[in-house]
Amino acid sequence: MSLMWKGDQDSDTAVVRRVTTHHSQPRYGVVDTTFATVNMGDIAVKALLAQGVAPQRIFRRTVPGFKDLAVAAKVMIEAGGCDIIVACGMVGPEAIDKQCGHEASLAIGQAQLMTSTHILEAFVHMDEAATDAELIRVVENRVTEHAVNAHWILEKPEELTKRAGTGARQGFSDIGAADPARTEASHLRPASRTR
Amino acid sequence: MSLMWKGDQDSDTAVVRRVTTHHSQPRYGVVDTTFATVNMGDIAVKALLAQGVAPQRIFRRTVPGFKDLAVAAKVMIEAGGCDIIVACGMVGPEAIDKQCGHEASLAIGQAQLMTSTHILEAFVHMDEAATDAELIRVVENRVTEHAVNAHWILEKPEELTKRAGTGARQGFSDIGAADPARTEASHLRPASRTR
């Protein structure tokens, strides 16, 4: 991958910035599954288009299940020329589902390192929601925010740097930065869904 | 692997499509175990034949246990020229069996990334079934559907894309797409076997 980095002074430090990719325009990959009960790939594509990414820069593929995502993403990077991937998966509620989700996550982590390319894991666990309607809302929120993150990583890294440590969350409301004046600390407790 | 990708417009996005492989006709590998109590490899081969795959394009190998599947699949890809693998395993009911199954799955995940080739993990857990008859039914359903998925990944990716987010399941009935009008959400609960 032909990356160019520019170090420039920002307050008292330097910021690493990706200024070009190996295409004239970076390519986005979206991969989702038939296993999910919501069309996650469509949501990611719409979110990228809403960010102003031209359709011809967006590539999409669907695989059977989340264990097929990592290699699909790797092939889209290596053979399809994608510069970043949004990998969408839905994890079932049983223990074996969670173990499989863990295995899929580890493979996505490895695929990123093998390609030196970001693959954003937009996973939703079915038991995060109590109803189909809530599940759809969580999916739409999380996948959309991961697609925006993909855009920022690739083309607007300063949007991320200025939000460092602000408690951003995908799929639920942001929890905000830690506030020493806040004494109840409710956001630190498991019940507060900080995932 | 010599892959060719073609981006074409589909609604408001582009679809990545594998159009050729490095053989004139893609090769399918099937690997199963002597440990399983059902001849899973035979089921996979029959399902591929039923999809119209010519026998000479199907390669089969049997290894002792599921921990031997990943390297066997890798060798079938590297030295045997297979373009996709259906890896069939049966996981026993004890805790140590499940840990071994987890280790086997991780290795299959790595083998996919090292070869940039899909290896579909057609695993059945013995405790998914209450009787031998049910076990055989689950195996036949799951292995067959994974073989069909292998065919779609390699030769008909559009079949997968049009089923994105439709709640497809291997081994049990599909659960269907999420429906905001459905309020009982029974399919979100562990008892509903979404594996």
Added chain:
Amino acid sequence: MSLMWKGDQDSDTAVVRRVTTHHSQPRYGVVDTTFATVNMGDIAVKALLAQGVAPQRIFRRTVPGFKDLAVAAKVMIEAGGCDIIVACGMVGPEAIDKQCGHEASLAIGQAQLMTSTHILEAFVHMDEAATDAELIRVVENRVTEHAVNAHWILEKPEELTKRAGTGARQGFSDIGAADPARTEASHLRPASRTR
């Protein structure tokens, strides 16, 4: 590794078969530990000799514990020219022992993929047996059967293919193929030791 594969018709499919290795005669590696309480390496060597493998084709090494097996096996393959390895380990009964065994298994899985060579994991857990005498019996049975499997993988793959899905077990009696007429399904329950 210079492998040659031959596809030939077997019933309605083709069978992948390894016909030659990079030596005129394939080499077997056996690695065991000082940690085990049974000389597992000796058992493996005797089993290979009983299969008719000439002594000069068998290489043996002993390492301190099972966490040393994976790299030892890899070196025996890379620098010692072995075509397959039987890696023998004994896992203690405590939780930390089991975690270490899990780590050792993962490394063995990776070593196989990095070398594209089978490393058969002949592990016995000390809590599988209630007495030393039973432990010795389990070890002898399991290590011997893994050594036979190594021989079949390397030189008689058809022996494995014809046993596909027959419920073969190492260390205990085989459980046999699933039988739809059998209704009690006792072999599906954890108590039946299908490991």
Added chain:
Amino acid sequence: MSLMWKGDQDSDTAVVRRVTTHHSQPRYGVVDTTFATVNMGDIAVKALLAQGVAPQRIFRRTVPGFKDLAVAAKVMIEAGGCDIIVACGMVGPEAIDKQCGHEASLAIGQAQLMTSTHILEAFVHMDEAATDAELIRVVENRVTEHAVNAHWILEKPEELTKRAGTGARQGFSDIGAADPARTEASHLRPASRTR
């Protein structure tokens, strides 16, 4: 990475020492997340500056979550020329958060090995603190000490060697070296927060 090592006698052994890097002056990378509720990256940068590291030798990047840290660190090493990375993450209090943190840690471990470069994992778990104020204190202490460690690894390895086995802790008070005269052993019990 062009490293030079010098072995010199120290008491009765030799100490490995990194004397030069491939830059005239080694470069430090800091990567943090928008997910955290404290600006961890700023703390790391300030700590490096306090160690006398010139601003132009410090590179910073922010990614969405801790699962994005490993590949970001790898790219900062490979394409950004960093010689060491401080990777800052905050792990939420739920079980799924902890699993994701585990996955992120494994990826950071792999990224280190793939680049032969240290990536210091400065992770704080939200449930280590009972209030926001305490969380901020733990973060400041831990991130600062990891930044100092990064400086010592790269430029003052003798500072680490002389502290070998002294019970140093990041984020809480050091527990000190084991003392045979101490009989209560309170520091060995889980309640004593030796993390």
Added chain:
Amino acid sequence: MSLMWKGDQDSDTAVVRRVTTHHSQPRYGVVDTTFATVNMGDIAVKALLAQGVAPQRIFRRTVPGFKDLAVAAKVMIEAGGCDIIVACGMVGPEAIDKQCGHEASLAIGQAQLMTSTHILEAFVHMDEAATDAELIRVVENRVTEHAVNAHWILEKPEELTKRAGTGARQGFSDIGAADPARTEASHLRPASRTR
């Protein structure tokens, strides 16, 4: 790594033996942490010296915590020319400590495979001991025995082969080989500390 292997007949099999390394004299690396409460590296160095290893063949480095050991060991092998490493770590008593220890172990396993070099994991868990004095004894025993094992692996492999399956233990008394005449099997029970 330039290794030479010699196969020679030993009873009814052949023994793989490393006869030379790429140095005239093999080099030993010792890496430990500031996190530990005992100077583990010093113990390892003293044990190597007691084995007759010349000081100039022993290289030592200290890193902050056990998660830094794997990459440090890898660099000592690759850039420092070490032929084997003794990696010393102390794992705290809390659940998160144990998870981190697991992650560190997995990385050490991978580093061994990536370098085809043994890295002996000399880890002590703080909750193995009830007092500081006992902790020091366990550490001294285990680190010393791992250092001796390193020496045997590199220069006296026959010492290991003749102890195959003898129940050797590091840090506690050896448990001895399994004895069919022994009926109480107390050493098979968790309480007997076979770790």
